[in-house]
Amino acid sequence: MQLSEEQVLALAPDESSKKSGKELSNPAKWVSKGINELALWGECQGSGSKPYQTQIDVVNVAFKCSCPSRKFPCKHGIGLLLLYARRKDDFTVNEMPAWVAEWIGKRAERQEKQAVQKEKPVDEAAQAKRRQAREQKVSDGIEEVLQWTKDIIRNGIIGIPEKGAAWFEGMARRMVDAQAPGLAGMIRNLSEINFYRDGWQSEFMDQLLRLYLVITGFKNNDNLPSLLQQDIRTWIGFTQNQEELKEQTGITDTWLILGKQVTEDDNLTVERNWLYGIKSDRYALVLQFIARGQGAQFAFTPGLFVEAELVFYPSVAPLRAIVKKQINTDQVQQYKGFSNWQQVVEAETAFSSALPFRSERPFIIEQVRPVFYNHQWWLQDSSHAMMNIKGGFKNIWKLLSLSGGEALNMAVVGKEKVYEPFGVWYQHEYKIL
Numbered sequence: 001m002q003l004s005e006e007q008v009l010a011l012a013p014d015e016s017s018k019k020s021g022k023e024l025s026n027p028a029k030w031v032s033k034g035i036n037e038l039a040l041w042g043e044c045q046g047s048g049s050k051p052y053q054t055q056i057d058v059v060n061v062a063f064k065c066s067c068p069s070r071k072f073p074c075k076h077g078i079g080l081l082l083l084y085a086r087r088k089d090d091f092t093v094n095e096m097p098a099w100v101a102e103w104i105g106k107r108a109e110r111q112e113k114q115a116v117q118k119e120k121p122v123d124e125a126a127q128a129k130r131r132q133a134r135e136q137k138v139s140d141g142i143e144e145v146l147q148w149t150k151d152i153i154r155n156g157i158i159g160i161p162e163k164g165a166a167w168f169e170g171m172a173r174r175m176v177d178a179q180a181p182g183l184a185g186m187i188r189n190l191s192e193i194n195f196y197r198d199g200w201q202s203e204f205m206d207q208l209l210r211l212y213l214v215i216t217g218f219k220n221n222d223n224l225p226s227l228l229q230q231d232i233r234t235w236i237g238f239t240q241n242q243e244e245l246k247e248q249t250g251i252t253d254t255w256l257i258l259g260k261q262v263t264e265d266d267n268l269t270v271e272r273n274w275l276y277g278i279k280s281d282r283y284a285l286v287l288q289f290i291a292r293g294q295g296a297q298f299a300f301t302p303g304l305f306v307e308a309e310l311v312f313y314p315s316v317a318p319l320r321a322i323v324k325k326q327i328n329t330d331q332v333q334q335y336k337g338f339s340n341w342q343q344v345v346e347a348e349t350a351f352s353s354a355l356p357f358r359s360e361r362p363f364i365i366e367q368v369r370p371v372f373y374n375h376q377w378w379l380q381d382s383s384h385a386m387m388n389i390k391g392g393f394k395n396i397w398k399l400l401s402l403s404g405g406e407a408l409n410m411a412v413v414g415k416e417k418v419y420e421p422f423g424v425w426y427q428h429e430y431k432i433l
Contacts, residue, residue: 044080
């Protein structure tokens with residue numbers, strides 16, 4: 001496993017974890033440490049009498065630690081990996097201690113069970129019965145939420161801010177009961193709108209319309225193209241078997257990890273990894289869901305290039321993908337971006353015409369600079385056209401320090417008229433923001 005200090009720090013879930021990880025990369029903090037072909041491990045002395053046991057699967061890059069932190073990876077995992085990146089010679093190659101061997105063994109056992117489970121015969125009759133029952137529950141739930149949206153329009157939206165979060169949550173929970181978690185998420189997004197901001201009405205109606213398009217699309221599913229049917233089912237919350245997807249032939253390419261977004265929901269960590277294929281000129285979103293106490297299936301470090309085969313979920317505008325096979329590769333510089341915002345708008349128009357309720361997408365755009373205008377930050381292209389930088393963007397000063405006011409090639413993610421910078425090409429090297 002060969003990672004630079006910058007790539008290790010990019011794995012940190014937040015700035016505080018980066019800072020704490022740097023502090024823990026001091027050799028004096030570690031009571032013991034070691035490495036072999038399967039794992040990297042160490043014992044970090046904390047405030048208690050017993051040191052924290054930190055371990056890293058170096059084959060699949062997964063973390064585990066005995067500390068109580070809910071962050072993934074925790075500061076001890078970042079500190080240990082950072083120490084290894086800086087001082088590899090300090091790590092002796094020896095046999096794994098029992099607590100490491102047990103974890104690595106369980107991971108291997110889990111993979112074997114998954115392989116065995118895959119080979120078991122499927123009770124197709126029972127499977128069809130369960131599928132039919134869920135379809136009926138979803139259909140009943142959709143009728144309810146359709147009536148709910150119509151009532152909102154009939155009564156007008158002026159009183160919506162007074163409803164409160166509980167009003168939205170009640171309908172969202174009914175959609176969970178109807179086994180339509182995607183619709184529940186869309187309804188919760190409505191409740192998160194800032195009703196104290198000018199123009200909230202447009203944002204509310206835009207999201208309400210997307211919800212209406214999904215539910216009416218499902219009611220008319222039989223009359224739609226098969227790929228659009230699959231998009232609608234995905235938005236409602238139907239999942240597709242990933243093992244079946246992996247049986248398909250994917251796209252093998254050298255993928256640049258443009259950026260990563262990490263969110264936490266109770267005991268679940270969600271990673272959104274944004275990728276760009278150098279040869280295919282395609283963008284991809286790879287999601288990873290990590291339960292507390294469990295290791296990640298794979299680790300994508302922003303700024304790193306990986307040779308991988310990705311299989312895209314069926315869609316009229318394919319973006320989400322799964323990793324079928326991954327092999328680290330050397331860094332390359334070849335990539336192709338959009339020349340200006342006009343080209344991005346044209347691409348966005350094409351995506352929206354095919355999938356009007358889609359989510360945000362990544363783009364590489366050439367020669368844009370941050371400018372401050374009308375009390376907010378924008379990204380200006382070579383034609384002087386500008387797009388809003390997403391509100392709350394925390395790394396504007398790092399972007400300014402790298403650009404010095406000059407135009408740089410930049411990776412962004414967003415949709416329509418708001419985008420968040422992920423990284424820039426500075427002195428022929430991709431720098432994470």
